[in-house]
Amino acid sequence: MFTGLVIFFIFTLVSSSSTITTDQKSVLLLKLNGNITELDIDNPVPSLDNPLNPVVDGTGLMGILHNIEKAKNDPNIAGIVLHLQSIGAGFASLKELREALNDFKQSKKFVWAYGEYLSEGAYYLTSVANKIYLNPTGSLEFNGLSAQRTFYKGAFDKLDIKPEIFRVGTYKSAVEPYMTDKMSEASRRQTESYLNSIYDLYLKDIATSRKVSLARLTQASDSGLVQSPADALKYQLITKIGYYDELEAEVKQRLDLNENQKIKWVRLSKYREVETEWEKQQKKSNHRIAVIVADGEIRSGNGRDGIVGAAKIVKALRRARKSKSVKAIVLRVNSPGGSALASDIMWREIHLTRKVKPVIASMSDVAASGGYYIAMACDTIVAQPNTITGSIGIFSIYFNLAAFQKNKLGITNDYVNTGKFSALGDPSYPFTEADRQILQRSIERGYESFTSKAAKDRGMSLAELKSVASGRVWAGNEAKQNGLVDVLGSFNDALAIAAKKAKLSKKDYRLWFLPVEKPLIDKIKDNLGVSVKARQRMLKQELGELYPYLEILKKIKETPQVQARLPYDIVIK
Structure with a gap:
């Protein structure tokens, strides 16, 4: 009964909502500080967030790319401001976003950015902006990439769990964490190859955007020379050391607004609901x-x-x-x-x-x-x-648990088989x-x-x-x-x-x-319950650094052979 009333109330809200529009001289604010998936994760009724099932709007790469192009063709959008810190996206996704923002700049509109702490990935995206503000007490990570692996052989040895491994390929090292305590030479070689390739492109793209020599950036990164906002300014990674209100003041000047006028910020979650003339043409x-x-x-x-x-x-x-x-x-x-x-x-x-x-x-x-x-x-x-x-x-x-069950739990098993290989894989x-x-x-x-x-x-x-x-x-x-x-x-x-x-x-x-x-209606029902992603978020919060180990155990249980x-x-x- 209660669920029915809530859904009725939600439909009343949805049906009575007015069309969302943008005003002239609006600025699209992109706060991309969560995980970026391929498609949007929608909360069907953002104003009625379920505390047990928090949903982040506007995190889909496809949706962000579409809305940047929409903003480029929207006469009411004067520019974009990026407000980033740490961003949950791979470098290919970040390159897609960089290219979209570069294309947006072709419209002669501005792209500015502000950061307090900029991770390596967040800075890669930020570097495409015309102007970059870094908080005076903030930081910018610019020291190269690191690829980390975790090995479980020691834990399995202590638990008397024996992995049975079958593979083809010198570089097929997915099984290495279960059979050794460090990377094989082949695994290290391939990791060095693709990691350096990715970082070379990273530096080249930043050098082009910031109009800084590649050699200067490489030296700053390899030698760890960027340790403070002043260093970031010295090496031309940012435009200005300043607070967010100082960026706002400069945005006002750009838009010819006086001190008493407010900037018409439009968040991505709202802008997604705006249907522009350009978008209507796209649907014809x-x-x-x-x-x-x-x-x-x-x-x-x-x-x-x-x-x-x-x-x-x-x-x-x-x-x-x-x-x-x-x-x-x-x-x-x-x-x-x-x-x-x-x-x-x-x-x-x-x-x-x-x-x-x-x-x-x-x-x-x-x-x-x-x-x-x-x-x-x-x-x-x-x-x-x-x-x-x-x-x-x-x-x-395959994981042989016989010794673990006997030595650690006191459990033994006996079998009756009809053939030589009847228990294969048990x-x-x-x-x-x-x-x-x-x-x-x-x-x-x-x-x-x-x-x-x-x-x-x-x-x-x-x-x-x-x-x-x-x-x-x-x-x-x-x-x-x-x-x-x-x-x-x-x-x-x-x-x-x-x-x-x-x-x-x-x-x-x-x-x-x-x-x-x-x-x-199904989205609403899902939002009233606790989704898979919500459970993952709550477990992550509770377990902290132990969460990845839980994920490994789940994979062992769920993984096809x-x-x-x-x-x-x-x-x-």
């Missing part, structure tokens, strides 16, 4: 390019937040394929991979779809292993130079050498299947493909040099390629995002 075309977003780890089934469900993606592909109004498809991939089986199911459906209409892959921050598996099925692969991709290989891991049953041979052969067959399909899709010989496979991770520009990627570019570049293949002009199509979002996944969880900071 009957032709559509479907954008299918695969964001998260790959699993079978329908998936959930942060999980790419193969069944849901297959359904979206079929829907786009059968729709007469859809002329092309862009598959947006942001995934480290996951289930080899689920990846192959989607790969097959993409191949069926590209026989009917063009399918273009647009790689985001990560499109590796299973993420690469589904991208390679597309007509054309577009990646940013700092996208993390490749990792063509598979592995499987966590309490000891592996024999024959068991290991069966499982290793299975992984080798899976690797041959993956590499054979990749070679055919990329128009390479199997030997050529295997020379850049073996589980190795590449930065996007490295992948392009090795033939794993066709074009270095953005999501908009992928759209342009899709439109060209479908013989559509830029003004002759609109976007249709799939899978389609839930109906409003055969994996086409990135060699490890990459933490770049």
